[in-house]
Amino acid sequence: MELSRRDALAALAAGGVTVGATAALDGNPFDGGDEPAPDRPSPEERLDALVAVADVVYPAEVSGVEEFVRRYALGRVEDREGYRDGIVDALDTLDEYARTWHDADFRALDAETRESVLDQMAVDDADPDPDGSDRERVRYYAVNELLYALYTSPTGGELVGIENPQGHPGGATSYRRGPGE
Amino acid sequence: MTDGTTPDRTPSERADVCVVGAGPAGALVAHRLASDGRDVVILEAGERFDFADRTERMERAIRPAHHPHSVWEMGGERDAYTAAGERSYPLNAARVKGVGGTTLHWQGMVMRFRESDFEPWPIDYRDLRPYYAEAESLLGVAGADDNPFGPPREEPFPLPAFEPSHSDSVFAEACERLGVAMHSVPNARNSEGYDGRSACVGYGTCKPVCPSGAKYSADHHVERAESEGARVIDRAPVQRLEHDAAGDRVTAAVYAAPDGRTHRQEAREFVLAAGGVETPRLLLLSESSAYPDGLANSSGAVGRYFMDHLFAGMGGTIDRETRQNHVGFITSECHQFYDDPTRGTDGPAGGVPEWSGDGPEPGPLKLEFLNYAGPSPVETALAGDEWGDDLLDSLRESYGDSIAMGGLVGQRPRKENRIALDRSTTDDHGNPVPEIHWQLDDRTEATLRRANEIQAAILDELGVEVSWTVGPEATGPAFHHMGTTRMGLDPESSVVNPRLRTHDLRNLAIASSGVFVTSGALNPTLTIAALALKAADHVDERL
Numbered sequence: 257m258e259l260s261r262r263d264a265l266a267a268l269a270a271g272g273v274t275v276g277a278t279a280a281l282d283g284n285p286f287d288g289g290d291e292p293a294p295d296r297p298s299p300e301e302r303l304d305a306l307v308a309v310a311d312v313v314y315p316a317e318v319s320g321v322e323e324f325v326r327r328y329a330l331g332r333v334e335d336r337e338g339y340r341d342g343i344v345d346a347l348d349t350l351d352e353y354a355r356t357w358h359d360a361d362f363r364a365l366d367a368e369t370r371e372s373v374l375d376q377m378a379v380d381d382a383d384p385d386p387d388g389s390d391r392e393r394v395r396y397y398a399v400n401e402l403l404y405a406l407y408t409s410p411t412g413g414e415l416v417g418i419e420n421p422q423g424h425p426g427g428a429t430s431y432r433r434g435p436g437e
Numbered sequence: 438m439t440d441g442t443t444p445d446r447t448p449s450e451r452a453d454v455c456v457v458g459a460g461p462a463g464a465l466v467a468h469r470l471a472s473d474g475r476d477v478v479i480l481e482a483g484e485r486f487d488f489a490d491r492t493e494r495m496e497r498a499i500r501p502a503h504h505p506h507s508v509w510e511m512g513g514e515r516d517a518y519t520a521a522g523e524r525s526y527p528l529n530a531a532r533v534k535g536v537g538g539t540t541l542h543w544q545g546m547v548m549r550f551r552e553s554d555f556e557p558w559p560i561d562y563r564d565l566r567p568y569y570a571e572a573e574s575l576l577g578v579a580g581a582d583d584n585p586f587g588p589p590r591e592e593p594f595p596l597p598a599f600e601p602s603h604s605d606s607v608f609a610e611a612c613e614r615l616g617v618a619m620h621s622v623p624n625a626r627n628s629e630g631y632d633g634r635s636a637c638v639g640y641g642t643c644k645p646v647c648p649s650g651a652k653y654s655a656d657h658h659v660e661r662a663e664s665e666g667a668r669v670i671d672r673a674p675v676q677r678l679e680h681d682a683a684g685d686r687v688t689a690a691v692y693a694a695p696d697g698r699t700h701r702q703e704a705r706e707f708v709l710a711a712g713g714v715e716t717p718r719l720l721l722l723s724e725s726s727a728y729p730d731g732l733a734n735s736s737g738a739v740g741r742y743f744m745d746h747l748f749a750g751m752g753g754t755i756d757r758e759t760r761q762n763h764v765g766f767i768t769s770e771c772h773q774f775y776d777d778p779t780r781g782t783d784g785p786a787g788g789v790p791e792w793s794g795d796g797p798e799p800g801p802l803k804l805e806f807l808n809y810a811g812p813s814p815v816e817t818a819l820a821g822d823e824w825g826d827d828l829l830d831s832l833r834e835s836y837g838d839s840i841a842m843g844g845l846v847g848q849r850p851r852k853e854n855r856i857a858l859d860r861s862t863t864d865d866h867g868n869p870v871p872e873i874h875w876q877l878d879d880r881t882e883a884t885l886r887r888a889n890e891i892q893a894a895i896l897d898e899l900g901v902e903v904s905w906t907v908g909p910e911a912t913g914p915a916f917h918h919m920g921t922t923r924m925g926l927d928p929e930s931s932v933v934n935p936r937l938r939t940h941d942l943r944n945l946a947i948a949s950s951g952v953f954v955t956s957g958a959l960n961p962t963l964t965i966a967a968l969a970l971k972a973a974d975h976v977d978e979r980l
Binding site (some may be wrong): 269337386401406408413418421426429434435 | 491492493495496499501502599602604628636637639640641648699758762763764765813814815816818822823824825826832833836880908
């Protein structure tokens with residue numbers, strides 16, 4: 257199933273961001289306007305890192321992940337500097353662990369190794385906490401951020417069998433329909 | 438505003454009416470009196486929430502990182518309490534302080550009480566009937582006149598009922614075979630646009646947050662009251678009420694402001710609308726030499742007879758798709774056992790057996806057919822320990838075949854169940870916190886068992902593999918705080934008269950489920966709203 261622009265808009269609506277249907281949603285969510293320091297990841301590299309996390313936590317049967325993540329993150333961080341800082345910090349933390357264990361940034365690792373980094377950090381068992389430990393912040397700002405986006409979107413819901421998932425304003429008629437109607 | 442950013446929280450110089458509390462009762466009283474040209478001031482302990490933040494509050498409700506209390510800023514030192522009864526009481530789990538009160542969080546189910554519910558009351562259904570109709574209009578109730586067990590009504594609901602769910606249709610097969618009746622549920626939720634509020638768009642998070650505003654919340658009528666000239670002072674918890682030398686009239690409500698200052702709001706009439714816990718607490722805190730046991734408490738009934746509704750439920754899985762969690766509200770119920778919970782039923786496949794239990798006979802109960810049984814996929818995803826394909830497999834495994842019933846049972850009024858003051862514990866202003874004495878009696882437990890019996894019969898007929906039951910051991914409250922300032926004709930045994938005025942003070946009224954004499958087993962808010970409108974009429978008559 258392909259994640260569409262509509263999915264990104266729906267997921268943003270579930271997070272309190274109202275974006276017009278004709279909104280461009282162009283650009284990079286991590287582009288703050290200033291030139292990043294030479295030793296810091298560029299906005300493109302940060303977006304690549306977030307997409308790399310999505311590649312691990314999203315099921316294989318969804319496509320269109322890169323554009324979905326870019327659009328979603330763009331809407332989520334607009335006018336929310338603190339939230340963007342939280343995501344950036346979580347991605348930097350992931351890079352630190354990846355470099356320590358594998359001498360490469362998270363985005364540069366192959367799929368299997370990326371998953372092993374999250375496993376070794378025990379992010380799967382971590383309680384999501386925006387103010388918590390490294391693994392708790394990674395769980396909150398990266399893993400759960402992306403899972404919230406996916407599973408409150410129509411396509412994410414349909415993957416599970418619910419076309420109007422909780423958090424998505426999908427109307428007050430789907431609950432009446434039987435299976436396959 | 439005094440300086441463009443800080444609201445002016447000094448008292449109004451002249452007020453006809455001071456309303457304490459901006460929940461549904463306070464909002465409707467204020468709106469009615471302001472519409473009649475009265476100068477109204479509302480004092481609200483909590484804050485005014487920004488409607489634009491509701492989707493963020495919904496996210497807090499769904500994402501496991503955030504405490505449920507954070508959704509509407511509940512709890513903390515301001516809301517401290519102690520539970521002294523046999524059972525703990527989670528007071529802050531569903532009670533909201535703020536403009537709109539607990540209707541910001543509520544489920545939005547709005548039935549009229551049945552005629553039988555009023556038998557011990559000094560008023561009857563006919564007295565409230567016109568107020569019920571008006572309350573339904575104000576709240577925008579979506580319903581259908583298809584409940585054969587409901588009280589008489591002559592006018593249609595203002596909005597069409599929500600259609601039954603697919604899950605209801607699954608239940609209907611078994612209920613028909615057993616001779617169990619199903620009917621619609623009146624919802625304070627827009628089935629179509631109404632009174633400037635959106636139709637339901639299906640966020641599925643009604644309780645605790647409706648981001649669209651389709652579910653009625655009382656901030657709507659607070660704003661309407663303001664447009665009629667009423668004034669709201671938020672973050673202004675009332676500390677005590679003062680009265681005149683004779684002890685006949687309240688003269689002022691003393692409230693605290695966030696800047697640490699204390700103010701006195703004077704008025705000709707006062708209406709307490711702070712709910713069934715804070716209203717008696719305020720009266721008890723307002724003790725004086727004339728009222729050493731608490732204001733308006735010459736009967737000793739203030740805080741006594743605390744009642745709630747108890748939840749009874751049962752659920753499991755079935756070998757078919759039930760399509761739960763598309764919406765967060767209920768579309769069908771059964772009130773067939775309300776007046777006679779011992780009765781059995783007859784249907785083509787048998788029926789629900791009659792009550793055969795030992796001990797006390799059960800009391801009133803109602804049954805609910807849930808549309809949100811089992812896990813919500815997004816909440817499961819965020820709280821699990823998997824991701825990727827493994828997570829998706831687990832979500833598919835856990836979603837789709839859940840089914841469940843709920844129900845409410847009432848409690849009889851018992852003097853020992855009460856809200857008192859815990860003088861050893863104080864809130865953020867140094868006032869003793871409410872001390873909740875609450876326990877279940879044998880009859881309530883029998884009613885819970887009877888509700889479970891009926892639920893088991895229906896689920897068994899459906900072939901449900903039952904995996905959970907909530908009965909007498911695991912039950913919890915529905916957060917309907919009733920009875921603590923009860924209505925009555927006798928000043929020796931009740932707090933307010935049938936005109937909702939306290940027996941002791943001539944300008945003090947109470948608009949709250951605290952005035953309920955008995956609890957029934959139906960959600961109380963429509964009755965709160967009807968009584969609030971009645972109270973407002975009587976206040977207006979006195980002005």
